[in-house]
Amino acid sequence: MDKSQGRTARPDAAPAAEIVTASGHRGLQTEEKLIFEQGEPGRTGVDLPAPPKVADRLNGLKRQRPVGLPGLSEPQVIRHFTRLSQKNYAIDSGLYPLGSCTMKHNPRLNEKMARLPGLADIHPLQPVSTVQGALELMDRLAHWLKTLTGMPAVALTPGAGAHGEFCGMVAIRAALDAKGQQSRKRVLVPESAHGTNPATAAACGFTVDAIPADDRGRVDLAAFKAKLGPDVAAIMLTNPNTCGLFEPDIVTIAKALHEAGGYFYCDGANFNAIAGRVRPADLGIDAMHINLHKTFSTPHGGGGPGSGPVVFSEALAPYVPLPYVVHGKDGFRLVEGREGKAEPLGRLKTFHGQMGMFVRALTYMLSHGADGIRQASEDAVLNANYLLARLKDVMSPAFDGPCMHECLFDDSFLKDTGVSTLDFAKALIDEGFHPMTMYFPLVVHGALLIEPTESETRASLDEFVGSLRSLATRAKQGEAASFHAAPRLTPRRRLDETRAARQPVLRWKPAAPTRQAAE
């Protein structure tokens, strides 16, 4: 398909503003001021009645100065946020191949269900007798998660993946402490791990010991075994790993670790590759968080909210945080206090977890069923391997296939072209695609990590392949300058991140009065 009609197919490095408009808008690309630059005092987007007249009970602590919020009418607000939305790339608008982030289709039924008044309009502290359906929903979600993972217990409350990691690692700490093994402080973390893994281990008071990857992109088994010792508390391993590969030695790793007295924490960010085909319990895992916003498609929402339930093995099951749901003869009940049990882990969140995300995830699971979840995993893996197969001659795969749900390339195919991984990714934006994950995992030079997910058609994958092949060819043909200038077809071109960090401007402030105005 010729996508070059009407514009320069191979732009040079000159500024993109060939067409100057009086408004500053460029067709469908609009310039949008901040709300603070649009508001007028006295204007509002809500009609509220006059407050009843009462003698105030504010203890003399009434606000004395205006807040400083702008006034906008409803049509202004609608237009403002609609225009902002149009500056975003989204799964709804195109393939979003961010490796490790799992940008799959977000079904709208999930949104509809989460907004049913019976689920959205219930207060977390209503009498338990009035929220039996909500507790039943949490219990059913727990059942699905336990069945899919083969694990006997689950903590639903963590607010996102990293919060789940914290939950899992403190459960491990608590289990070790209960055995009198306070001296176990070392946590083994592969170099390829997500940054949250070492950050979490450190936040829980562990020391982090990196395990190198072997030349196949897997944990170096010999190096791992050499690091085992009486001070090892746990391993934090992502499986499939962040190179998009299944760890073939995982059962051996679990066995050796358990024999050495350590616990196995698995980062479940990539569970979407194996859900319905492999149960983490069968791999010897003791705790694993599941990102409901990845595998079970509660939307990413531009950066959250997420939800990170953690499944636990028998050994860690007693350390599930408060509160949790139990089923008794009088229906479902929420355990919110210690209730005589020794040393529960404590509370991790204000209330009972991300209920809105639970509804979406359960809706997704019921829609897919056992068969659909397995098929989704297989299609995600199929799509990633298809991309790998169609790109391996022009880009440089970091490791041999087959891969799982994502395929990883290094930047050796860009060697001596003057084009970096960053330049390549930015040029992909002009092709109409969101970039892949760049420079992660750290074990591969100039990494490009591509995760297509199961949601893409073959035609969409082929179009994406066409763009990547074209870019790889152009890079090798010496068109570095056009890569350096990319992107050129976006609302903004490359942004100066150095300036943003050196002179941080983190909020709007009213312009200082000019000398004239001051006079």
Added chain:
Amino acid sequence: MRYLPHTAQDRREMLAAIGAASVDDLYRDVPHSARLGGLVDLPRHQGELAVERDIAGLAAKNRPAGSMASFLGGGAYRHHVPSSVDHLIQRGEFLTSYTPYQPEVTQGTLQMLFEFQTQVALISGMDVANASMYDGATGAAEAVLMANRVTKRAKALLSGGLHPHYREVIETYGRWSGFSVKAAAADVSGVEDLASRIDAETSCVVVQNPSIFGRIHDYAALAAAAQNAGALLVVVVTEAVSLGLLKPPGEMGADIFVGEGQSIGNALNFGGPYVGLFATRDKYVRQMPGRLTGETVDADGRRGWVLTLSTREQHIRREKATSNICTNSGLCALAFCIHLSLLGEDGFTRLAQINHAHAVQLAEKLGGVKGVSLVNDSFFNEFTLKLPKPASEVVERLVDKGVLAGVPASRLWPDQPDLANHLIVAATETNTEAEMDLFARSLAEVL
């Protein structure tokens, strides 16, 4: 399966292109002992109608707050959310976008977050805010961790007026992250002397305004006492609407403001997802947890926004990061930002006035019921009553009369018998005078 586009032929042809005989071939790295032969023991896929019926059946077993006269607060408040909020946050470009790591294609989310940060700084009276936390309680725990970094100390002193769930989350973080927590006892009188308990190890004092019992405090003197002792003052606000009417934490001298933003733009959702608000003074910005959006220019010199100061964050600093937080509460922050944009200065202050006025009316009506006494001398939209019998029993009986009467203190402090007869009651703009009368009449009947 409606979400999976491949046909059987697609799959065959793609496998052929890959050079694999079957999908099983692609999973050949999985140890034999861990390969599932068939399906897990769960139901098969279903169409929209069947799933909708199933979930709606669960929803129907609950009694929504809106179907009764609801006076529940205690850290989550039922407010009216304008219809345009929910419309806008469901735009796919917001809903189905990722964290804005690629700024050229996510200027919409970034500009919104910059506006959100500005709004949070304005309502709290602080210098600078981040792009949100999971919720109020996790934000409070992160505030203590931040105070520990700033002061290089490791002891937090908590007010007895702090929401017990917030205290418990801070204690969980403290216990496992290695800082100590001293909490004053919950006391409905609101009298506590925190200043005298600050010592050379104290990194911060954490207070709540209005307190969990609804009382309004001026923390200016405590802020000065804390700062003189080298500690920070953290002010928690669980009802963000109160900031439309009350002296903000920044003007009381707070070093860190933590808020629960659910009240603005977000439904009750049985406790989540919510949105944690977090703000501080300029001088501490590099110790702040969470994502931050900053202004900059693009290659053509035009104003734009990026995520910034990320050298604080886990994806760069790994085990040396200020926090392990990654995902935040983006879409809830968007809902907050849209609702507050609609309210504006006039709407926000008027909303707060209505809330307060309704609470004053309700307090008068309930305070007039025989045997009931109002504990508070001051309050915003929530106050505490002392009843002549255990509040949890009263609440259960009022459910039958169509009233969600409030949060029994025993739900929050199960181990404190002295609070068994106390009931924490909230009123918002959603409560009508008829609902208040129903509450007062029903309360008189069950006492």
